[in-house]
Amino acid sequence: MMDKKLLTRRQALTAGLAAASALVLPGCAEDLPPTYGHLLRMGDNFTYRAQRLLLPSHTMAREYARSEISSMPAIGMTDPGDSSNRLFVEEFGSEYARLRHGGFTDWQLSIEGSVARPGVYSLADLQRLPHKTQITRHTCEEGWTAIAEWNGALLKDLLEGAGVLPTARYVNYSSYDAWDDSIDMWDALHPQTFLAYGMNGRELPVPHGAPVRLRVATQMGYKSMKFLRRIVVTDNFVDPGRTGLIQNGWSWSAGI
């Protein structure tokens, strides 16, 4: 009688552990963002795995009416070319000032890495991709929100044009204010992930990331990088170091 009960309990325990490891172990095998032994980063990765496993795929963030467009603050870098700004980075800042002076006609977005056709896209090239519009909520990690209309092209269309290789898993991007970040293919191919060159029906203002910013509607605001400069598609997670999130103590996956 006792033996029988112990056995069932053990079986229950084994089944429970197997279920729990289904959530954790694939993470180990699939090259998640590095944690550097940091408990909080392990928690971030656990949340990220759980989201991708448990939530239905390609659900759409809510879209709003034009009348719901709201005021929107511009925070952090508001002009990468302004050398008096405390966040100014010489390496890309002076180049940005030059591009801005020329009305961004010389601006180019490079797309490199695990793509069949690497290349550079001018603003006009991006504007030739199918034009899309969305009115979505920008959700800042600071706790504020704003609704705006974003006009631009889908990142998906750019990636498909460049021919993403089947091994590709991450889309890395860099900005003129010297930040590097990345999203996984799930976010990158999402039908609301935009390369926005317009905002509220006009060209994208400089404080909001001119000439082109990323808009990831399913993510916290800080993943929507302003002042885009470069896109690199990779097969593995790349930690950019001091110019990225993780080594500054921030969660790469951001969402809950």
Add this chain to the structure above:
Amino acid sequence: MSERVGHSAWVRISHWLAAFSVIAMMVSGYAMLMTNPNLYWGEVGNPLVPAFIELPVSKNYRHEGWSEPVAFFESANSPVSSNRGFEILNLNSWGRSLHFLAAWVLVFTGCFYLLLGVVSGHFRNKLIPGFNELSAAAIRDDIRHHARFQVKAPDSRDGYGLLQKLSYCLVLFLLIPLLFLTGLTMSPLITAAYPILLDMFGGYQSARTIHFFAFVAIALFVLAHILMVLLTGAGRQLRGMTLGTRKAKTSHDG
């Protein structure tokens, strides 16, 4: 042979796991709140729109340092854009990661506790007040005793007091589920999957505001809970919730 009469081991384990995660969430939640200590209603809330409540809790509580607003549209009351020109206090990097890590602990503990609470009859027999107990007079009596600090230490035979049962039920079956759901409503990815959350609470910012007030209620509960433990014998109560009570008491303590 000693008879075990106090809290079951699973109650003690879940109590402490929940206590540690709730405290971690209160600290990290407060750290996150300090980044923008304003509460709003609806979907939109930011420093350029009027706040529902402005909490004076950090140096971010100030209005200067914004550039001249630029209108998005031609219309008279067009929404605007403005640049923030000052550094803010932002403890969100560790705050949010700790908040979610502790939330996972609370979710797993909560599932374990709910399952055992139902299966063992703990909820039915000890926690949820019976209809015969619940009368306005009984509640009034218990409030009067608490107000005069005449709180009887819960004896193993008597079980929890009426107000005690009611406050535990309020926290377990209303406040924690409310915090859980309003917390999820603040995730862009989760509301993409379950937009009903936004409708339930009237938008992201309403959910954030409700989340804050539910936190205030939980914080008041924690203070009252600690006060009651102190009033009824901290040593005995802490021992009862950690090691458990091994022997039936022969007399009332107070």
